[in-house]
Amino acid sequence: MTPGTAASERPDDRPDDHSDDHPDYVHGYSRTEARRLGDQADTLADLLHAGTAYPAGSRVLEAGCGVGAQTVHLLAANPGIRLTAADLSAESLARARARVAEQAPAADVTWHHGDLHRLPFPDASFDHVFLCFVLEHLPDPTAGLAALRRVLRPGGTITVIEGDHGSAFFHPESPAARRTVDHLVRLQARAGGDGLLGRRLHPLLTAAGFTRVSVRPRTVYADEADPALVEGFTRRTFVAMVESVRADAVAAGLTTPEDFDRGIAELRRAAGPGGTFHYAFFKAVAVNP
Amino acid sequence: MTPGTAASERPDDRPDDHSDDHPDYVHGYSRTEARRLGDQADTLADLLHAGTAYPAGSRVLEAGCGVGAQTVHLLAANPGIRLTAADLSAESLARARARVAEQAPAADVTWHHGDLHRLPFPDASFDHVFLCFVLEHLPDPTAGLAALRRVLRPGGTITVIEGDHGSAFFHPESPAARRTVDHLVRLQARAGGDGLLGRRLHPLLTAAGFTRVSVRPRTVYADEADPALVEGFTRRTFVAMVESVRADAVAAGLTTPEDFDRGIAELRRAAGPGGTFHYAFFKAVAVNP
Numbered sequence: 398m399t400p401g402t403a404a405s406e407r408p409d410d411r412p413d414d415h416s417d418d419h420p421d422y423v424h425g426y427s428r429t430e431a432r433r434l435g436d437q438a439d440t441l442a443d444l445l446h447a448g449t450a451y452p453a454g455s456r457v458l459e460a461g462c463g464v465g466a467q468t469v470h471l472l473a474a475n476p477g478i479r480l481t482a483a484d485l486s487a488e489s490l491a492r493a494r495a496r497v498a499e500q501a502p503a504a505d506v507t508w509h510h511g512d513l514h515r516l517p518f519p520d521a522s523f524d525h526v527f528l529c530f531v532l533e534h535l536p537d538p539t540a541g542l543a544a545l546r547r548v549l550r551p552g553g554t555i556t557v558i559e560g561d562h563g564s565a566f567f568h569p570e571s572p573a574a575r576r577t578v579d580h581l582v583r584l585q586a587r588a589g590g591d592g593l594l595g596r597r598l599h600p601l602l603t604a605a606g607f608t609r610v611s612v613r614p615r616t617v618y619a620d621e622a623d624p625a626l627v628e629g630f631t632r633r634t635f636v637a638m639v640e641s642v643r644a645d646a647v648a649a650g651l652t653t654p655e656d657f658d659r660g661i662a663e664l665r666r667a668a669g670p671g672g673t674f675h676y677a678f679f680k681a682v683a684v685n686p
Numbered sequence: 687m688t689p690g691t692a693a694s695e696r697p698d699d700r701p702d703d704h705s706d707d708h709p710d711y712v713h714g715y716s717r718t719e720a721r722r723l724g725d726q727a728d729t730l731a732d733l734l735h736a737g738t739a740y741p742a743g744s745r746v747l748e749a750g751c752g753v754g755a756q757t758v759h760l761l762a763a764n765p766g767i768r769l770t771a772a773d774l775s776a777e778s779l780a781r782a783r784a785r786v787a788e789q790a791p792a793a794d795v796t797w798h799h800g801d802l803h804r805l806p807f808p809d810a811s812f813d814h815v816f817l818c819f820v821l822e823h824l825p826d827p828t829a830g831l832a833a834l835r836r837v838l839r840p841g842g843t844i845t846v847i848e849g850d851h852g853s854a855f856f857h858p859e860s861p862a863a864r865r866t867v868d869h870l871v872r873l874q875a876r877a878g879g880d881g882l883l884g885r886r887l888h889p890l891l892t893a894a895g896f897t898r899v900s901v902r903p904r905t906v907y908a909d910e911a912d913p914a915l916v917e918g919f920t921r922r923t924f925v926a927m928v929e930s931v932r933a934d935a936v937a938a939g940l941t942t943p944e945d946f947d948r949g950i951a952e953l954r955r956a957a958g959p960g961g962t963f964h965y966a967f968f969k970a971v972a973v974n975p
Contacts, residue, residue, distance in 0.1 A: 616905055618902065
């Protein structure tokens with residue numbers, strides 16, 4: 398769901414718009430956004446991280462660690478790894494560092510502030526590379542993957558997790574709600590990203606030179622049988638994410654405040670009585686030949 | 687994927703349009719359609735039937751058994767059950783009977799020709815009810831479920847499997863392909879059905895008086911890593927299903943032959959080099975209180 402790069406230390410009363418840090422991050426950098434990323438990562442941790450197991454001592458790179466929302470889960474599941482966590486935003490990195498210090502104080506983590514396309518590490522520096530909700534923000538994801546392949550040893554694996562907003566469908570069906578989700582996809586495209594990237598993981602990894610590419614959907618389906626999932630995912634993750642682009646969607650002329658709010662209200666019915674919601678993440682594992 | 691009620695013994699040269707048997711069946715009744723249902727059931731059997739296990743001796747009703755595409759899998763996984771298989775179409779029932787005679791000759795099956803809304807069985811006649819790709823064709827699925835609940839004993843379970851065409855997304859993305867899929871949904875709606883029913887299983891079962899309703903997606907994702915799945919599902923099941931409504935979509939004025947064919951050609955790219963395809967079925971289990 399498109400988070401992953403950054404969130405600043407701003408007070409809540411500052412408007413939820415783009416920061417001057419990396420203005421193209423479609424979700425903005427407010428504290429509300431940072432809280433959303435935390436809610437999301439906790440609700441989804443088991444679903445997304447299951448199956449990612451690195452032997453103790455492995456040199457692992459997390460590219461685009463953002464505020465550390467996934468980093469703490471990666472470390473919890475793999476306590477013996479030697480992790481290098483990299484991000485483009487110094488502010489995000491500082492938050493990730495604080496989060497890891499609190500939740501995994503014994504972890505072996507090196508922090509790197511820099512662009513994943515130009516990492517200063519020698520070839521084959523890592524046994525494994527992990528990235529989550531990062532490719533969707535890159536104008537050229539194949540180039541990003543190729544740059545990461547360079548620092549991965551032959552035989553090492555890359556693990557990539559991405560969402561795909563085209564996988565979102567819900568009951569009751571609503572054209573207004575659907576249009577509102579489409580605004581998010583459109584804004585992300587304007588920022589050079591792709592909110593429909595999940596479905597492209599196989600061809601992208603193949604194009605970047607990886608082999609044994611294996612992609613599987615990791616699906617969230619929420620209905621009244623699981624109120625915690627409805628709250629944690631449908632309402633506080635997905636609807637909150639769409640809602641967060643309200644000002645930008647209006648400013649871009651995609652919608653009016655009234656239409657946007659109507660779309661959100663109709664989307665929220667998926668989290669109400671008799672409502673259902675479906676979303677598919679994709680998790681890929683591939684090998685550097 | 688919307689099959690499940692019938693397919694006639696017509697020769698292949700007869701046009702692939704509606705029969706006079708049950709003209710509202712959106713997929714038609716040709717032999718091509720019957721073959722499609724067979725391909726589909728075999729490719730999907732493990733995915734859809736996993737977890738459906740009835741104790742030997744159980745009295746099980748399959749409502750809307752159609753040509754027996756799912757019946758043979760149900761019997762293979764549950765060899766000791768006492769099955770009653772019912773369908774509205776005498777022709778379909780004859781085909782199902784022949785199929786079961788060939789593939790499960792020892793099975794204990796009673797065949798019933800009739801409407802699932804008006805089954806002549808006493809209350810609580812069955813321990814379990816199973817239906818697959820049936821509700822999507824009913825004008826009032828809640829009424830259908832309530833009628834089935836009457837013949838189910840208290841404490842007995844109902845298992846329902848349905849598709850949802852709104853779950854179909856693919857790479858490369860294509861508005862023309864998407865419109866073509868939408869024609870199928872629209873035609874099914876005109877025939878009184880709902881091609882987006884999967885997402886509604888929880889509220890429908892709840893409305894029909896069932897309890898402990900548990901719904902899970904059963905997702906098919908196909909890419910180049912699994913050419914057999916691309917062939918068996920993307921091409922021979924999904925694209926074939928959409929393609930089967932060509933004449934009806936044109937006759938209904940939804941599209942032109944040229945536009946339809948262009949949509950199919952673009953949809954087929956999901957089964958070509960670098961293509962990917964996603965579809966979610968939903969499987970529900972609920973209890974008659």
